[in-house]
Amino acid sequence: MNVQEILDGRSISNVHGNRHAFAYTGLMTCGHCGCAMTAEIKKGRYIYYHCSKFKARCPEPYVREEVLDLMFAAQLRKLRLDDDVFRMIGQAIRESRANEIRERDERVAKVRAEADRLQHRLDTLYLDKIEGRVTSEFHDRVATTWREERDGCVRDLESLASAEDDVIDDGIALVDFARTAHHRFETLPLSSKRRALNLVLSNCTFADGELSTTFRKPFDLLANVGSPGGGGTPPERGGLHPKQRRWLPE
Template sequence: MKAVLYARVSSKEQEEEGYSVPAQLKLLKEYARKNNFKIVQEFIDVETAKRAGRTNFNQMIEFFQLNKDIRFLLCEKTDRLYRNFKDYVNLEEFNLTIHLVKENEILSKESKSHQKFIHGIKVLMAKNYIDNLSEETKKGMLQKAHEGYYPSFAPLGYFNVEKNINGRKIKAISIDKSRSYIIKKIFELYANGNHNLQQITEYANQEGLRSRKGYKIYKSTIHKILRDPIYYGNFTWRGELCKGNHHPIISKELFELVQERFGNYNRPKQIKKHKFAFTGLLTCGICGCAITSEIKKEKYIYYHCTSYKGKCGNTAIREENLIQKLGELVNKIQIDNNIIDWVREALNLNHQDEKEYHNHQCKLLQEQYDKLQRRIDKIYIDKLDEIVTSKFYQKMTNQWKEEQDKILKQIEKHKKANVNYFEMGIKILELSKKLYSTYLERNNEGKREILNIILSNCSLNAGNLYPIYRKPFDLLAKGLTRSVWLPG
């Protein structure tokens, strides 16, 4: 049987923790040999902080398109294969038989509902969609902002760096000396009143200031720079002004002088645009165009077809009616109370290999820790016996203790992974139970986040909604009970 092999490592941290490409290849090739698979193609992706993306995954998709006789795919486990639901859907189109070797799972079109459901849960865990729903990611970034560290890409004049603060690695920003003088000059030129935005834009481009992607600077970029408090030491994050820990490029006095000059031009204040929470979520059920939104009589919000292909006759819907109908879609995601207990057991059994792996890694790391401790004990005796000098003793002891600290951190990560993977699956189910009540409690932006998680697509036709749910919510939307899909 001909098969394709796929391996991926996404960070240096995973490389260190046993997920390395060689380790994956060894496991997969041994599996192929035992199960009489002939590997006809290998696709390997190595991602780093500087190089993201999955070039070879996309090439694998093209390979399956061109080679319709090859329908077996071998991969270590779920989170090595999928990064998002698009990956999931793309592979499903090829009617593949996927062997997830470390999870002892074989998935195909003929797989039972309970297998597909558990697999869908794993995909959710691999992507960590639970973070989006609980807003933990946003909370983490906001906490980082409150601590004074800018939690995003560095603005022009700065670059991103990694700092070690009290043993904790923090991503921060530092002054880019090759560009910061241009930024400072931009503020000075505008403050003196003799240069307009267009002239300053021309100056910045002549000096070689470029965007992060290497493009020339536009006037709008200069305007944004001149309005950004990050250059005097503070920054705004989610509408809140935070005191930064980074070094400023200009003084606060110069920044305020520039703002004063903006005010002297009596520029009209920017009209606050209304945020249409559900724009981009729906498509027209008649012509397939996007559904857009507008305010009528300065208070009523309507969603309607863009009519990009010409008027199709589809009717508009008021936002409050749309919210109600979208809520009905959320409310369709039902799960029988008895199923949660069964899924807890199924997840537990399904991840025995995962637990054994982490326990094994903890054992190996503990052995390394104990070995270093024996060295420390021995060299202490050697120092007392004057076999080694105090200087050499101190040097080696510090080195080995530093290695021990790193080992303890790795042990802790494996212990957490051992528990978190299982708990996350259960949490997804628990959230599914109360998804509708959460939807009702959220503001419109929060409602949109929930809809983004559960819906793959949704069309509007004559005031009615026709959803396509993401996996595994498509199964839950059917209101499946234990008797309907329980294996056996």
């Protein structure tokens, strides 16, 4: 499993752009008025972004897409993670997922046992009805409740069975992508570029020629540790920052 498959939408629906799709529409709002930043093509080839001015006139000027490419790459450059910590994070992700799978299996066993118990009660109640030990009215009233409970168990089992076990590889690949994202960002295709930014960043605004973003969890930990002034706490012995230890197994 590699990160390009994730960015291309193996885990979720891919963003299918057309010839008029733009990389950053839907990802930014204007920092002046909160309206969406929209894009248009000038002279048949240059892509410019500007405030949609949906609410009112806005002072924010146009900005070229190439400039935004550099700005978003600069944001991704704030992510820092050395090889040793990356390996430890991978171990933590695997151990955390193993615990989740074990808990899910325990939940599946309990729900299946409850579904079997309800089905047995329904079968017994039906025999009681056939042999005249209970009335049809009593059977129908009680059976309706038990069937609803059994159907709820079946839905729970279907939901638990549909949980993806490949999130371990996906998670590790995405963390690996985060630490090298700025190197390959500008060469990503449009749909992958949008997916990458949606994975890592949120609350992107543009005002006075400056891009402001917020890193999603857990990438905010990497950004805070790697950025100048991003936390102020020095790393502990062994190169681990206290915030990074939240990712690691006890």
